Amino acid sequence: MRLPLLALLARGPAHGYELKQDLEQLLGAAYPQPNVGQIYVTLGRLEKTGLIEGEAIEQSSRPNKKVYHLTEAGHEALRAWFEETADEPRVRDEFFMKLALAPQTGLADQISLINRQRRQYLNTMRQLSKLAAAEDRDNRISHLLIEGAMLHLQADLDWLERCQEELEELQ
Amino acid sequence: MSESDAPLLRAEGLVKTHHGEGAPARAVRGVDLRVTRGEFVAVTGPSGAGKSTLLHLLGGLQRPDEGSVWLDGERADGWSEARWAVERRRRIGIVFQFFNLVSDLSVADNVELPALLAGVPPKKARAGRRELLAELGLEGKERSMPGELSGGEQQRVALARALVNHPPLLLADEPAGSLDSRGTREVMRLLSRFHQRGQTILLVTHDARLASAADRVISFFDGRIADDATLDAGPPPRRAGASGVLELRD
Numbered sequence: 001m002r003l004p005l006l007a008l009l010a011r012g013p014a015h016g017y018e019l020k021q022d023l024e025q026l027l028g029a030a031y032p033q034p035n036v037g038q039i040y041v042t043l044g045r046l047e048k049t050g051l052i053e054g055e056a057i058e059q060s061s062r063p064n065k066k067v068y069h070l071t072e073a074g075h076e077a078l079r080a081w082f083e084e085t086a087d088e089p090r091v092r093d094e095f096f097m098k099l100a101l102a103p104q105t106g107l108a109d110q111i112s113l114i115n116r117q118r119r120q121y122l123n124t125m126r127q128l129s130k131l132a133a134a135e136d137r138d139n140r141i142s143h144l145l146i147e148g149a150m151l152h153l154q155a156d157l158d159w160l161e162r163c164q165e166e167l168e169e170l171q
Numbered sequence: 172m173s174e175s176d177a178p179l180l181r182a183e184g185l186v187k188t189h190h191g192e193g194a195p196a197r198a199v200r201g202v203d204l205r206v207t208r209g210e211f212v213a214v215t216g217p218s219g220a221g222k223s224t225l226l227h228l229l230g231g232l233q234r235p236d237e238g239s240v241w242l243d244g245e246r247a248d249g250w251s252e253a254r255w256a257v258e259r260r261r262r263i264g265i266v267f268q269f270f271n272l273v274s275d276l277s278v279a280d281n282v283e284l285p286a287l288l289a290g291v292p293p294k295k296a297r298a299g300r301r302e303l304l305a306e307l308g309l310e311g312k313e314r315s316m317p318g319e320l321s322g323g324e325q326q327r328v329a330l331a332r333a334l335v336n337h338p339p340l341l342l343a344d345e346p347a348g349s350l351d352s353r354g355t356r357e358v359m360r361l362l363s364r365f366h367q368r369g370q371t372i373l374l375v376t377h378d379a380r381l382a383s384a385a386d387r388v389i390s391f392f393d394g395r396i397a398d399d400a401t402l403d404a405g406p407p408p409r410r411a412g413a414s415g416v417l418e419l420r421d
Contacts, residue, residue, distance in 0.1 A: 032418050
């Protein structure tokens, strides 16, 4: 959450609740909503490390609100973030360990493990399709997020298929 | 068993071996299957698993070596070619990967043809065609030839053709197999919409995204059913599931 908040502040100063709304609008209904508490905590940490600075604004009928802006160090951190490439997604390692270790334990059957895992992925895929259908058509970023998640799952399902082909041959 | 209690489609002990060059290929090796009215079933599996052969056996496009096929409680595997051809106009609609439209007939004629062949009066066939094409977002394309349309549009025409006689069963063989991501989503949306209105669908696909539109997914490996799973309709589980997959981590 740290760097996305910095990135939202690159546009100009904002307070915590505005940032939450900006994030929701950008990513759409599909994205699990960040809770506002989490955002305030992150902003607090960013301020402590000197990446942003907050300024209390007095409000007549409500408690003061704090408006944050990026510091020079914050700009630098953000530039470095865009400069880096992101890590590759990882194979579902926990499932893989189960698959690899199942035969020697005698406690689980590999094909049953694959079938169960596939059911879970298919259910998730179905939920994602429903999210995509419910999402505002014009929110491209949100649709790309859902499509990305679906393509990853698709790859996981293809890989399960490979495992099944390979392991059924051995049986 | 009265006719309405019978599953819309039933197969028992289906076996089909292809005898081509080289060793005989056992495409379908003992399949039992029931599809009830209103179900949307997807059959998925790697290419070469035999899933298209299975669909062909169920639609009478190929004959099983062993086993039986029952349509609406009526045994169908002994039907003649002519009878199957009639039933594929009346009781079974089929869409294929490569659309199989008649290339020198207009869109309108492609859709109306099965209705006319089934003995529907021309006026009624026209009305049915109009309604379906409008429904599928193809208004204004009536006079086009299939070759002038995009893949996604051609598949929508094929869907209209398959559904023009209101067949109780729709068979779809890799309907998005030659479409891009957008065309795939479109096919998915349309299949879901027809299913919501009660259309029974059996879909064969290697695309898990497309399969996830179904209520029930059969995993097909090496000519056999490896798993038969009913998908949940409920909300996502809290920990993992869709929101877990979507969560962007810092």
